[in-house]
Amino acid sequence: MDVLFLTHRDCALHDMGEGHPESPDRLRAIWRALDREEFAALHRDTPGEATREQLERVHPPDYVEAILRIRPPEGEMVPLDGDTLMNAHSARAALLAAGAAVQAVDEVCAGRVRRAFCATRPPGHHAERRRPMGFCLFANAVVAARHAQAAHGVERVAICDFDVHHGNGSQDVVQDDPSILFLSSHQMPLYPGTGAAEETGCGNVVNAPLRPGADGAAFRAAWENTLLPALRAFAPGLVVISAGFDAHARDPLAQLRLTEADFAWVTEALCAAADDGCGGRVVSLLEGGYDLHALAASAAAHVRALLRA
Numbered sequence: 001m002d003v004l005f006l007t008h009r010d011c012a013l014h015d016m017g018e019g020h021p022e023s024p025d026r027l028r029a030i031w032r033a034l035d036r037e038e039f040a041a042l043h044r045d046t047p048g049e050a051t052r053e054q055l056e057r058v059h060p061p062d063y064v065e066a067i068l069r070i071r072p073p074e075g076e077m078v079p080l081d082g083d084t085l086m087n088a089h090s091a092r093a094a095l096l097a098a099g100a101a102v103q104a105v106d107e108v109c110a111g112r113v114r115r116a117f118c119a120t121r122p123p124g125h126h127a128e129r130r131r132p133m134g135f136c137l138f139a140n141a142v143v144a145a146r147h148a149q150a151a152h153g154v155e156r157v158a159i160c161d162f163d164v165h166h167g168n169g170s171q172d173v174v175q176d177d178p179s180i181l182f183l184s185s186h187q188m189p190l191y192p193g194t195g196a197a198e199e200t201g202c203g204n205v206v207n208a209p210l211r212p213g214a215d216g217a218a219f220r221a222a223w224e225n226t227l228l229p230a231l232r233a234f235a236p237g238l239v240v241i242s243a244g245f246d247a248h249a250r251d252p253l254a255q256l257r258l259t260e261a262d263f264a265w266v267t268e269a270l271c272a273a274a275d276d277g278c279g280g281r282v283v284s285l286l287e288g289g290y291d292l293h294a295l296a297a298s299a300a301a302h303v304r305a306l307l308r309a
């Protein structure tokens, strides 16, 4: 199975300071994990920057401009909220993260590869239309979805988010857009506080909250019984995965108890659903995951499943 792996070393220059969990070491851990013989079949490339036009399909022009104007001198940081900061390199990293999402869509929609995984940062699923939040600046998954629609004529796109936190930003952007389905499993209660099952957008949002302490069986049941049936019924032309690995039992920011095997399982299930409905087209974007060992092992399990499925 042809799988594209996109990453960029400049995404590791975005640094929110000593001790911040969303650290450059996260990418280095994934690079090491995928630098092995079993991943030799991956097509590896580096993304370019997203354009204003691509970002403005998701965020208002004045928001995009305001974020990109924040370029503090080397060694200084600008705080945007309690836990989201920008250094001298953050704007470029954000452009590369969104650009990777766009390039992955281009490659998958052109049929040059069937799946793609983007290991980039900052992540995206907490960024709302007009607000950076929770380590996120641009809503990369929605940038991918809207690019598939605008540039490749894909009618319906599903965003499948298994990060342990609710993707409030992705939901905020798409909740009035019936051409994009947003599916999310996440721990509740937990940051950011949204994601109740009652939040259904315009009928295009399905949230499956999980109790603290829930394990892989509860996670799989949520996907099997609630989220995957909604995905199949929607019959999208492309599946975008918001791949956060912080539902792992070792993660310090949450209390779910998933293992690498659960991430492999959900990846295979999403690929199988994509094979049924949309020619197998899957674009996966890194979101959270803050225990470096668990992150590396989980991302490897995810990519192994993309290669196999």
Ligand SMILES: [Zn+2]
Residues within 6 Å of the ligand: 163, 164, 165, 244, 246, 287, 288, 289
């Ligand atoms: Zn998360």
